[in-house]
Amino acid sequence: MTPLEKVQEKFGKDIVETHAFRGDETAVIRPASLLAVAKFLKDTPELDFNYLMDLTAVDYLFFAGGRIQKEFRFEVVCHFYSIKHNHRLRLKVQVDDREAPDGRKHPEVDSLTSLWASADWYEREVWDMYGIRFKGHPNLKRILMYEEFVGHALRKDYPFDKRQPLIGPQN
Amino acid sequence: MPTQTRSMLLNVGPSHPAMHGVIRLIMELDGEKIKGVEVEMGYLHRAFEKMCETVMYAQCFPYTDRLNYVSPLINNVGFAMTVEKLLGIEVPERAKYIRVIMSEISRVTDHLTCIAASGMEMGAMSAFLYMIKARDYLYELVEEITGARLTISYIRIGGVKADLTPTFTDNCFKKIADVRKVLIETDELLTRNRIFFDRMKDTGIMSKETAMSHGITGPFLRSTGVAYDVRKANPYLVYDKLDFEVPVGTKGDNLDRYFVRMAEMEQSLRIIEQCFQQIPDGPVLGELTGEVMKASDMVDHAKMGETQGFKEFQVDLDPTLQGSTKKYYDGISADQKSVVLPAKEETYGNIEGLMNHFKLVMYGHGIKPPVGEVYFPVEGANGELGFYIVSDGRDHPWRVRVHPPCFPIMSALPKCLVGSVMADLIPTFGSVNMIAGELDR
Amino acid sequence: MSLNSPTGFFSTKITDALNWARKFSIFQYPFVTACCGMEYMSTAASHYDVDRFGAGFPRFSPRQSDVLFVVGTINHKMAPVLKSVYDQMCEPKWVVAFGVCTCTGGFYDNYSTVQGIDTIIPVDIYIPGCPPRPENVLDGLMKLQDKIQKGEQSRTLYDPNAKTGRPAELQKYTITQHIKNIES
CATH class of the missing domain: 1.10.645.10 (Cytochrome-c3 Hydrogenase, chain B)
Known part of the structure; x- marks a missing residue:
């Protein structure tokens, strides 16, 4: 039984879709159940995902030049790995800044810092680059860019050469 | 009178003699002891x-x-x-x-x-x-x-x-x-x-x-x-x-x-x-065999349209490009025309090779x-x-x-x-x- | 005869002698940030031996050095640090832009990279290359020595609007222009 099937069996109703493109097992889950699924992945002995290898986000604004419409804007992508069983799993959460709760400007996802220490910096980076907030993160501030920087650089609507120098000409 | 002590903040980096690499450590020191460290990075963020x-x-x-x-x-x-x-x-x-x-x-x-x-x-x-x-x-x-x-x-x-x-x-x-x-x-x-x-x-x-x-x-x-x-x-x-x-x-x-x-x-x-x-x-372990032609000559001939018999020639390339002629190149590249650039002889020698090359390097085409x-x-x-x-x-x-x-x-x-x-x-x-x-x- | 003789004979000769001494006792401050640092290490180590040019002694304090080697990409977060290091150096001082990122920003034409450190501090010698080979660095170093011998120092900053102050070959064709040209 693969990790993906285990997750499907336990959280069937929370899963939006699954695929295994080129052998990478992937589950897209509802944002509300992220923490529960992550806890299940970490604490179940047959899964034992002790590594949060990577956590990042993807911006799907104007995906494929606008030819493919997605009903969400961002996707938070987590890659898990288990040293003991040597298997991997990708978990994705779709978030949208238009439908953020409480009329907030930034999309929000639950933080994984309580489960894996590595989530701390990864989530800070996602906040810095995409402006996605993580609920429950102890120290959510910019990590790569400086505090004076306005906007989030990896969003697709941020021009790649829009500079905000601290000193020197505004070229 | 009791001695009052407070910890000292010491900034190390981003350009520091004893550290290679640009990173800033803000350290809280109690005498020589490190009580806390904050790591600040991003000084080489190049997007x-x-x-x-x-x-x-x-x-x-x-x-x-x-x-x-x-x-x-x-x-x-x-x-x-x-x-x-x-x-x-x-x-x-x-x-x-x-x-x-x-x-x-x-x-x-x-x-x-x-x-x-x-x-x-x-x-x-x-x-x-x-x-x-x-x-x-x-x-x-x-x-x-x-x-x-x-x-x-x-x-x-x-x-x-x-x-x-x-x-x-x-x-x-x-x-x-x-x-x-x-x-x-x-x-x-x-x-x-x-x-x-x-x-x-x-x-x-x-x-x-x-x-x-x-x-x-x-x-x-x-x-x-x-x-x-x-x-x-x-x-x-x-x-x-x-x-x-x-x-x-x-x-x-x-x-x-x-x-x-x-x-x-x-x-x-x-x-x-x-x-x-x-x-x-x-083929690398062998020498260039058959008729050898310099790449620059080949280009000159190709410009004049004299591409007869190019396929039989071995190309002698610049030393830094050694090993990228067709004979070697095909042994080390996947057989996928939509991904791998053709060998230089193909590009210069026939129109299919040239088109293949352009289809892979042109803006809007490519892989x-x-x-x-x-x-x-x-x-x-x-x-x-x-x-x-x-x-x-x-x-x-x-x-x-x-x-x-x-x-x-x-x-x-x-x-x-x-x-x-x-x-x-x-x-x-x-x-x-x-x-x-x-x-x- | 005073030093300020009408012909200026003595003062020129003394300056010459001073400059000669200066050019063979370069105390450098390697402001190493990125990939170019690897080639800087190779140049400084025994294989290429930068000591032959009297520049083998890196001082890691800006106050004790007279040539600032800016080795590697400078981004906007780093720029104020570079400026303050430059400001702490004593006169006379020279700046070497090591690698194409420091010359023009190189192929990092993006939101985070400074498009040439000469927009922030004046640069005397540009060593392009990504990264420059050690031979290339030594050539740049010899050019710097010539400049020191002549007693020249760069004082001007590059103004991106005026398009002056940077050698013509380094006034570049940016990726933005390239994409615009293709799409138009």
Whole structure:
């Protein structure tokens, strides 16, 4: 039984879709159940995902030049790995800044810092680059860019050469 | 009157004499003791991920070179293999061996630089000079094959740029012997050096559990006693056919990290030697046969339309392009016209080759993988180097994410430092081998 | 005869002698940030031996050095640090832009990278290359020595609007222009 099937069996109703493109097992889950699924992945002995290898986000604004419409804007992508069983799993959460709760400007996802220490910096980076907030993160501030920087650089609507120098000409 | 004490804040970096790499540590000190560390990074953020979204797949290679600039070939391999996984293509056996050889040479240069720099910061200047000498031997090897010393862009999607040169095998064995000699010398200089040994021993200790929860991989993790190596756990290329060991430490202190790196260099050299025994014979080992024509003459003739009989000619290219003529090239590139550039004879010799070439290099054409997403890890010099690529079916990657092995290590650095004394910062920082290029991207 | 003789004979000769001494005792401050640092190490180590040119002694304090080697990409977060290091150096001082990122920003034409450090501090010698080979660095170093011998120092900053102050070959064709040209 693969990790993906285990997750499907336990959280069937929370899963939006699954695929295994080129052998990478992937589950897209509802944002509300992220923490529960992550806890299940970490604490179940047959899964034992002790590594949060990577956590990042993807911006799907104007995906494929606008030819493919997605009903969400961002996707938070987590890659898990288990040293003991040597298997991997990708978990994705779709978030949208238009439908953020409480009329907030930034999309929000639950933080994984309580489960894996590595989530701390990864989530800070996602906040810095995409402006996605993580609920429950102890120290959510910019990590790569400086505090004076306005906007989030990896969003697709941020021009790649829009500079905000601290000193020197505004070229 | 009772003495009032308060802790001192000390700023180290981003440009500091005893630290290689740009990072800022804000330390809270109580006398000599470190009470707290805050790590501030981003001083070398060069927008790798954003730049990759603006260029075509093949044009990402120069950017990947500059991620971990101490071992650029491993980054090249990682990126190329991720795109190959996305495309679902397989590279020829010979190209796989060449990739392994080049990766392992890079791993040795990386470990040499790490140990040399951390030795230098503790005053062992002669070890630094010796190791940089050994590194230059290896750069010369790399230069013979790729034409460049450091930023190489040698790996191509579906193969490598050029085959090995005829003299490479001999040179390689010679240089490996030289490097071994230097390793023995430096081992004597460093391991039996009282100052070096005492400053490395029992400093910067990290436990297995902390390392794993921080997501640390590579030599750092292995020094704590976990034998996780991507080359063993998920063998890629031909690592499953090669015999090598994964050295592990016991305590996870700086000295263990030093020993793990030293042992890994020896294993890497072993891998290179085995590769030369196993590598399938390519045309490279033969000489140019038949009628030989200089590439420049060929271009001149082609301009006049005199392309009769070009297919029979062997092309004599510039020495730095040796091994990229058709005879060699086809043996090291995947048989995929939609991915791999044709050999130069094809491009200049017939219209199909020319069209194929243009279809791959023109803006708006190029390599077009199917819509999808893949993650592929390789063992970088510092740990698991993973690329995550999202494709939207066009010639540009929609998203390129690199999982940099340094990133989790630096997030765990405060755990290594808090409680030790100020002077331990230098060996600890040296032995974790932070590379700002891949940390900040 | 006073030093300020009408012909200026003595003062020129003394300056010459001083400059000669200066050019063979370069105390450099390597402001190493990125990939170019690897080639800087190779140049400094025994294989290429920068000590032959009297520049083998890196001083890691800006107050004790007279040539600032800016080695590697400078981004906007780093720019104020570079400026303050430059300001701490004593006169006379020279700046070497090592690698194409410091010359023009190189192929990092993006939101985070400074498009040439000469927009922040004056640069005397540009060593292009990504990274420059050690031979290339030594050539740049010899050019710097000539400049020191002549007693010249760069004082001007590059103004991106005026297109002056930077050698013609380094006034570049940016990726933005390239994409615009292709799309138009």
